[in-house]
Amino acid sequence: MLDPQRHQAGHDTAYSAWAETHVQTFSVAYRYDVAFTRDAFDPENPLLVDIIRRIEPDKRHRLAVFIDEGLTFALPKLVPRIARYIAHHGRSMDLVGDIVVVPGGEAVKNDHGHVERMLADLVARRIDRHSYVVAIGGGAVLDAVGFACALFHRGCRHIRFPATVLAQDDSGVGVKNAINAYGQKNLLGTFAPPFAVINDSALLDALPLREKRAGLSEAVKVALIRDGAFFDWMEANADAIAAFEPNAVDRTIRRSAELHMRQIALGGDPFEMGSARPLDFGHWAAHKLEVLTRHDLRHGEAVAVGIALDTRYSVLAGLLPAGTDERVLALLKRLGLPVWSDALDLLDMHGCRRVTAGLNDFREHLGGELTVTLLAGVGRGVEVHEIDPHLVDGAIRWLKKRA
Numbered sequence: 001m002l003d004p005q006r007h008q009a010g011h012d013t014a015y016s017a018w019a020e021t022h023v024q025t026f027s028v029a030y031r032y033d034v035a036f037t038r039d040a041f042d043p044e045n046p047l048l049v050d051i052i053r054r055i056e057p058d059k060r061h062r063l064a065v066f067i068d069e070g071l072t073f074a075l076p077k078l079v080p081r082i083a084r085y086i087a088h089h090g091r092s093m094d095l096v097g098d099i100v101v102v103p104g105g106e107a108v109k110n111d112h113g114h115v116e117r118m119l120a121d122l123v124a125r126r127i128d129r130h131s132y133v134v135a136i137g138g139g140a141v142l143d144a145v146g147f148a149c150a151l152f153h154r155g156c157r158h159i160r161f162p163a164t165v166l167a168q169d170d171s172g173v174g175v176k177n178a179i180n181a182y183g184q185k186n187l188l189g190t191f192a193p194p195f196a197v198i199n200d201s202a203l204l205d206a207l208p209l210r211e212k213r214a215g216l217s218e219a220v221k222v223a224l225i226r227d228g229a230f231f232d233w234m235e236a237n238a239d240a241i242a243a244f245e246p247n248a249v250d251r252t253i254r255r256s257a258e259l260h261m262r263q264i265a266l267g268g269d270p271f272e273m274g275s276a277r278p279l280d281f282g283h284w285a286a287h288k289l290e291v292l293t294r295h296d297l298r299h300g301e302a303v304a305v306g307i308a309l310d311t312r313y314s315v316l317a318g319l320l321p322a323g324t325d326e327r328v329l330a331l332l333k334r335l336g337l338p339v340w341s342d343a344l345d346l347l348d349m350h351g352c353r354r355v356t357a358g359l360n361d362f363r364e365h366l367g368g369e370l371t372v373t374l375l376a377g378v379g380r381g382v383e384v385h386e387i388d389p390h391l392v393d394g395a396i397r398w399l400k401k402r403a
């Protein structure tokens with residue numbers, strides 16, 4: 001008979017009357033570099049080759065490259081330029097096979113055939129766990145290639161070149177990937193930190209204005225929950241940011257990326273094991289609005305509406321001083337972002353606003369109790385576990401008047 005009392009703190013073996021359990025614990029330190037540059041594929045720019053040579057500097061490293069089709073239309077000389085860069089650094093890098101063009105936007109995440117073809121491309125190129133898989137594109141392409149990379153050989157070295165404002169200031173610098181499945185966005189995916197991220201401002205030159213603007217909302221979001229001084233700076237420089245003056249946009253992207261990275265490194269839950277989604281301020285409504293508008297609203301646009309809604313809600317809930325809502329709305333508008341969507345007014349068969357179903361989706365995604373980030377001040381996010389539908393209704397009516 002095992003002694004039920006013998007389980008002591010610090011012991012790696014636990015006993016009960018029923019079992020002897022060996023407790024296995026270890027931790028893994030992750031490191032990846034997020035670099036900011038301009039014109040990474042100028043043969044004289046050493047950044048990529050230096051990153052590739054970080055491990056085994058004298059080896060000739062094998063590379064597979066995937067690129068977003070939208071980017072190849074916008075920058076037609078990019079593919080040959082990448083090939084020339086790799087050839088120029090041929091002592092350290094070997095491009096295996098052609099550069100693979102993959103569809104951009106949600107299309108690449110919706111049809112699993114694309115990820116399967118990527119995996120077949122990796123097999124054909126005999127990519128191994130020490131080879132590099134480079135992805136250049138918007139958040140959707142990075143998500144899909146990142147997913148393929150995480151599966152292949154249980155994970156190979158992955159270098160990202162985010163090509164939209166949103167991917168550079170938020171999604172591309174993080175640790176998640178996903179594809180859509182069974183009618184649900186991001187249902188299949190992994191937490192897989194990249195080998196490195198290169199934010200190349202030249203990739204944004206040909207990005208359509210609407211896409212550029214959409215990515216700014218994530219910077220407003222992270223400023224509101226984490227960094228009041230950054231929010232003040234964005235307010236003071238709103239015209240320059242809205243005009244996409246290079247210095248202003250550069251600073252916005254860098255600070256936003258830095259704040260997102262800090263949350264992952266220091267927030268205590270990089271792989272989202274708990275119930276909170278601390279960076280997802282404004283997102284419970286945003287995700288639902290994307291679906292309700294059949295993706296007419298870009299993710300960043302939906303986030304802007306979600307931020308406006310949750311800021312007003314924070315005031316109505318007594319968490320945030322009145323007036324801050326007007327201030328946040330004014331900045332979003334000056335940045336050319338929407339603060340209203342007609343989808344907020346859609347009702348279900350019971351007369352309830354359809355957007356509020358987003359709260360349940362939000363809770364279900366993590367599986368724990370509902371946790372929503374609201375504002376207690378500019379730069380101060382707070383978590384709450386209950387949302388009052390009457391206050392949501394009041395916030396929506398307030399927004400409609402200001403749309």
Ligand SMILES: NC(=O)c1ccc[n+]([C@@H]2O[C@H](COP(=O)([O-])OP(=O)(O)OC[C@H]3O[C@@H](n4cnc5c(N)ncnc54)[C@H](O)[C@@H]3O)[C@@H](O)[C@H]2O)c1
Nearest residue numbers: 070074104105138139140163164166167171176203206207
């Ligand atoms: N993994 C994460 O943590 C995370 C976080 C937030 C969002 N996301 C995902 O990111 C996706 C949205 O990404 P997005 O906003 O970057 O847009 P996107 O990837 O959907 O791209 C939008 C469009 O722009 C094109 N494009 C991309 N870069 C371009 C460029 N430089 N010039 C011209 N056209 C270009 C694409 O081909 C596409 O048609 C969503 O699928 C979302 O779920 C992931």
Ligand SMILES: [Zn+2]
Nearest residue numbers: 218283299303
């Ligand atoms: Zn987002």
